[in-house]
Amino acid sequence: MSEAPEHHLEAARREALAELRRRGVEPFAYRYDRTHSAADALAAYAPDGEESVRVAGRLVALRGHGKTMFAHLEDASGRIQLYFRRDELGDDRYEMVRLLHVGDLVGVDGKVFMTRTGEITVRAADVTLLAKAVRPLPIGKSDAEGRQHGGLVDHETRYRQRYADLAVHPEVREVFRLRARTVSYLRRFLDERGFLEVETPVLQPIYGGAMARPFTTHHLALDRQLYLRIATELYLKRCIVGGLERVYEIGKDFRNEGLDRSHNPEFTMLELYQAFADYEDMMALTEEMVEGVVRTLCGDARIERFGTALDFARPWRRATYRELVHRHAGLDLADTDDAALHAAVSAVSAGGTDPAGMSRPKLVDEVFKQYVEPALEQPTFVVDFPIELSPLAKPKRGDPTLAERFEFFVLGRELANAFSELNDPDDQRRRLEVQSAARAAGDQEAQVMDEDYVLALEYGLPPTGGIGLGIDRLVMLLAEQPSIRDVILFPQLRSEG
């Protein structure tokens, strides 16, 4: 990119840059003493008397009128109009102003007044160039009716050059503020309840805690293959064995799967574990935590997203896996043979899914995904999953064919997964052996035996409840963004063609 072609637009800016330097203006400053944000400066306006302010930000509009010039300056707080007059700035400084372009970063010292047309404006007494934009930013214009003209709409450019997307789209910056406030709320919520935030390895010799294919890497000094974690689960439960009692981690997991509107190869998960609790406690905690996030960030537990009115007020709907499959697929899992499951999957799959080689648990899971998930619009706990699909969860009291596990769904999408954590080391070993066998038989997403994890359980894991909550998906819901790429600052893309 260092050999980027010089466009005529860029050439004009570079010529202005050179001219500024000839005039003794340093185009890239070290600092600026700002006294007011744009919003503060607007608020500082008083009809009687003119407040002095120093504002700083990016020029997003320039309107020259010969010996005067109007501009708009934008910073993190908003926009404010600037007014430059030759007779007030003097010839030299006014000539400098004429060398400015939209996109330049400037600081302006002046008094706040109101124009004849009623717009609060800073009348510039001095201008400082803070950074020359030698490349034009695609800043659009909006007309009196609010219609947008020009601007940056190409998705590819927006993702590849997120800095430009952010620079020209205040609403995109707002999505990431919402994301930060969401994470901040969750952290505060858990801290207040005695949870300890911990950091567990991203580089793991054995990966586990979820069904997924990992990224593989190599440590040179150890001459050892390592994996990027697909989950934090097994390390966090080791912390519970060690007596930390309540732990959580908010961090990236990495899964070597396809990319689409709701999947990025690295994504952010909150996992938390609480000793002496079971999945009923985790349901109560999830309800309280998520209702709190929604109320705090959206102002109400009832919100409308993607055209659907959603109500996050506790308690949420609860339904068992089995009754949902019965209701939406018309199949009673206790009394359905594999052939019927095959038929059900074949009936709805668009040809890509071939049920022929599927094990029964996979078939059941497929039926659930095809028939049940899309129907779960309102916040819903799906409880009591088949035990075969839940190798890290305790069997359900009274029915060992089921696991004490729930998933939390909104608008057809899984936001959280939780269980009463399996703490019997012998049972855990057996279940991981079944996974290993499936893996040997070709299931690339089956879990791997982790002897050290079983060893940890042998020392005694107290009864424990745990939750995994997908942060990106929660933010997608709150910010009403249909693509995960719109809630991840720098999403993964193919290399440029």
Place this chain on the structure above:
RNA sequence: GCGCCGCUAGCUCAAUUGGCAGAGCAACUGACUCUUAAUCAGUAGGUUCUAGGUUCGAUUCCUAGGCGGCGCACCA
């Protein structure tokens, strides 16, 4: 991985049954001391995603590829 759609000036978009590639904004020159899509006059700006093919001639038609969007599959 599969299917559909898209890729033209810095940005947003036009255009040709296959016949010199255009507009608005941005830029440049000039006029303009309360404008706000400022206005007015003028100027400049293109590997039409890439590589082949068909053709007198391809931005347009065909083939392959790249990147992106959407859907499907996989997955969270």
